[in-house]
Amino acid sequence: MSDAATLILGDASYRFPILEGTEGERAIDIRTLRAKSGCITLDPGYANTGSCESAITFIDGERGILRYRGIPIEQFEQAPNFVEVAWLLIFGHLPSPQEYEAFAADLTACANLDEGMKHHFEGFPRSAPPMAILSAMINALSCFHPELFELEDADRFRVAAARLISKIRTIAAYAYRHSRGLPYIYPHPELRYVPNFLHMMFSQPYAQHVCDPVVRDAVNLVLLLHADHEQNCSTSTVRMVGSSQANLFASCAAGVCALWGPLHGGANVAVLEMLEQIHHGHLSPEEYVRLAKDKDSKVRLMGFGHRVYKSFDPRARMLANVAERLLPQLGVRDPLLQIARRLEEIALEDPYFVERKLYPNVDFYSGIILRAIGIPTNMFTVMFAIGRLPGWIAHWWEQAQTSGNKIARPRQIYVGPLETDRVPLSERGELGTA
Numbered sequence: 001m002s003d004a005a006t007l008i009l010g011d012a013s014y015r016f017p018i019l020e021g022t023e024g025e026r027a028i029d030i031r032t033l034r035a036k037s038g039c040i041t042l043d044p045g046y047a048n049t050g051s052c053e054s055a056i057t058f059i060d061g062e063r064g065i066l067r068y069r070g071i072p073i074e075q076f077e078q079a080p081n082f083v084e085v086a087w088l089l090i091f092g093h094l095p096s097p098q099e100y101e102a103f104a105a106d107l108t109a110c111a112n113l114d115e116g117m118k119h120h121f122e123g124f125p126r127s128a129p130p131m132a133i134l135s136a137m138i139n140a141l142s143c144f145h146p147e148l149f150e151l152e153d154a155d156r157f158r159v160a161a162a163r164l165i166s167k168i169r170t171i172a173a174y175a176y177r178h179s180r181g182l183p184y185i186y187p188h189p190e191l192r193y194v195p196n197f198l199h200m201m202f203s204q205p206y207a208q209h210v211c212d213p214v215v216r217d218a219v220n221l222v223l224l225l226h227a228d229h230e231q232n233c234s235t236s237t238v239r240m241v242g243s244s245q246a247n248l249f250a251s252c253a254a255g256v257c258a259l260w261g262p263l264h265g266g267a268n269v270a271v272l273e274m275l276e277q278i279h280h281g282h283l284s285p286e287e288y289v290r291l292a293k294d295k296d297s298k299v300r301l302m303g304f305g306h307r308v309y310k311s312f313d314p315r316a317r318m319l320a321n322v323a324e325r326l327l328p329q330l331g332v333r334d335p336l337l338q339i340a341r342r343l344e345e346i347a348l349e350d351p352y353f354v355e356r357k358l359y360p361n362v363d364f365y366s367g368i369i370l371r372a373i374g375i376p377t378n379m380f381t382v383m384f385a386i387g388r389l390p391g392w393i394a395h396w397w398e399q400a401q402t403s404g405n406k407i408a409r410p411r412q413i414y415v416g417p418l419e420t421d422r423v424p425l426s427e428r429g430e431l432g433t434a
Helices: 033-037 080-093 099-107 113-120 128-143 152-181 193-202 214-227 233-242 247-260 267-280 284-295 314-330 335-349 351-355 365-372 377-400
Strands: 004-009 013-022 026-028 057-060 065-068
Touching: 004 033, 013 033, 065 080, 065 314, 080 099, 080 152, 080 193, 080 214, 080 377, 099 152, 099 193, 113 128, 113 152, 128 152, 128 247, 128 335, 152 193, 152 247, 152 377, 193 214, 214 314, 214 365, 214 377, 233 247, 233 377, 247 377, 267 284, 267 335, 267 365, 267 377, 284 335, 284 351, 314 335, 314 365, 335 351, 335 365
Parallel strands: none
Antiparallel strands: 004 013, 013 026, 057 065
16 A cells, blocks of 8 residues: 555645554545645544544444454443543553552542532522533632642642542532532442442432442443543544643533533433433334434434444443343333334334444433433433543543644634725614625
């Protein structure tokens, strides 16, 4: 294969090197394109544009592959441990027993919020979206830890990472309880990551919530399956904000805002709303699929298809298995699970969906699992953010440690008016002048 690509513009030609990743992905390095030719590339949505080189996560959408630091995601299914995966993503290797215990101890020790932060929750109306609170409180968190603004060495970065990963669940739990008018529950010093989060969510004074091991494993799996997913919208946002040398807290708060969008973190909410619409509307899955295929209908089959995956999303397979096991063990008979299973069966056999490579994605089953555990719908995207935080931190640090970084500054193709003169206010018509 050629190690360079040639671009021909009129009578001139330009050569650009071809880079190859460890998994064989190839990219034309166009860093010098504008300097050489005066042209830029136009790629709305950046579907064909690589913004960085990264060693964190590998995805092969055609083959349905997802690997964290080279480890297939399926290998975490039997013993799901979100804390272990967080360490792996951030620090680049599986933790030793000593590293794991020290990190877990840091997460427990850092779980409390400064008492002053509790007053910030009171400033939000009870109807405030939890994602708005989460973003604001992560930003506010930096004010209480100014010593972590500058992360110049790995030790200080590890402290900052532990504080963020630990405190995000406390912020999330407090946001939930504030919305319900419930007293805040302090973190328990003897509980691990997921049981401690559920304790802060669901315990009552003098009545501690006891986390079922089945629920613990299910939540661990949901979180770790969301922990990183390459250069998605929110991760790219964290990197872009971080490229200005904004601190870790500010960068991750921006990631929360990006994740808040219904096309990103809110997709599993849309799936649950679709399943409830089918159930309460007394539609059969077959009827709903027929409407989804009608181009004149506004009905859409949510939870199918993915920007990257062109075969089955490996995370969806794992969550489908969890849903099948979890609900019966909790004694939950959710008709939405049966509807979801039937929709999946129909879509996987229907040429319309097969030809378009529309397979179930991670959002298709995650909402059913969270609903069975008792997580309210408006907290679904918050759960996504808790899971995705280690990936954001890993990418922020990887970028900060890469030499030669520049502030992110995309170009544009201007399509506005040509140069024109300003018309004095007294001479403009009733509708003004552009």
